[in-house]
Amino acid sequence: MIVRVKICGVTDAAGADLAVEAGADCLGFVFAESERRVDVAEALRAAADVPQRVGRVAVFRHPSASEVDRVVRKFAPSRVQSEPDPEVLAAVPGESLLPVFHDTEDLVERVRRFRDAFGDGLILLEGAGRGGRGTRADWTRAERVARLGPVALAGGLTPDNVAEAIRRVRPWAVDVSSGVERAPGVKDPDKVRGFVDAVRAAERQVTG
Numbered sequence: 001m002i003v004r005v006k007i008c009g010v011t012d013a014a015g016a017d018l019a020v021e022a023g024a025d026c027l028g029f030v031f032a033e034s035e036r037r038v039d040v041a042e043a044l045r046a047a048a049d050v051p052q053r054v055g056r057v058a059v060f061r062h063p064s065a066s067e068v069d070r071v072v073r074k075f076a077p078s079r080v081q082s083e084p085d086p087e088v089l090a091a092v093p094g095e096s097l098l099p100v101f102h103d104t105e106d107l108v109e110r111v112r113r114f115r116d117a118f119g120d121g122l123i124l125l126e127g128a129g130r131g132g133r134g135t136r137a138d139w140t141r142a143e144r145v146a147r148l149g150p151v152a153l154a155g156g157l158t159p160d161n162v163a164e165a166i167r168r169v170r171p172w173a174v175d176v177s178s179g180v181e182r183a184p185g186v187k188d189p190d191k192v193r194g195f196v197d198a199v200r201a202a203e204r205q206v207t208g
Contacts, residue, residue, distance in 0.1 A: 001206045003166055003199050004173035006152060007192065008059065009036035011185040016046045018187050022196045026055035028081065028175070031071055033061070035184035036177065040074045047075075057081050057098060065091040081124060084114065094118060098152070101145075103128045103137040108144050120149035122172060127155030142169045159194035163202035170206070174199060 007019035008028030019027055029043040030036045047056055058077035065087045082088045084099035125142055127135030136156025145151055146169050154175035180191040
């Protein structure tokens with residue numbers, strides 16, 4: 001079993017270089033209102049030396065189509081992460097969209113309806129409420145959602161609990177931001193490396 005790692009909330013080149021060196025598969029750059037928000041110029045500087053093999057995700061919340069278009073044209077992300085609002089669904093090709101679902105009691109049914117309408121591509125599952133606050137999703141529900149198709153699990157993950165999350169949910173990817181920081185937008189080297197190491201160890205345990 002391979003579990004991809006997304007380090008989100010990258011704000012500068014030091015954070016990007018750290019994540020890449022630690023073995024991250026993907027970096028997230030936040031264009032929504034957030035303590036970790038970057039503009040296009042800042043994102044371009046941070047990602048200047050990121051190798052092609054590492055994905056770059058433009059993270060939004062409820063953007064307009066014009067906001068998405070501007071960032072896509074100038075930053076050229078691998079994926080656009082956003083709640084699947086109608087305007088976003090119309091603006092972003094399906095294979096480029098990483099739709100976000102927040103944990104609620106009707107989560108499984110909402111994801112099932114979405115997949116029936118838009119296919120079985122990757123989705124991102126966060127805890128209840130707004131993302132980026134370290135709120136953990138219900139892993140029992142997350143495991144049920146993961147049976148329906150590939151899931152990137154986010155929300156409240158840390159180097160200490162990500163292995164258990166992988167064993168229980170079996171996600172396609174895990175996504176971390178605040179769980180590897182020393183301050184908002186400032187990644188902690190020991191936590192980033194510890195997170196990636198914990199993911200790789202969990203992969204071996206689950207596969208073995």
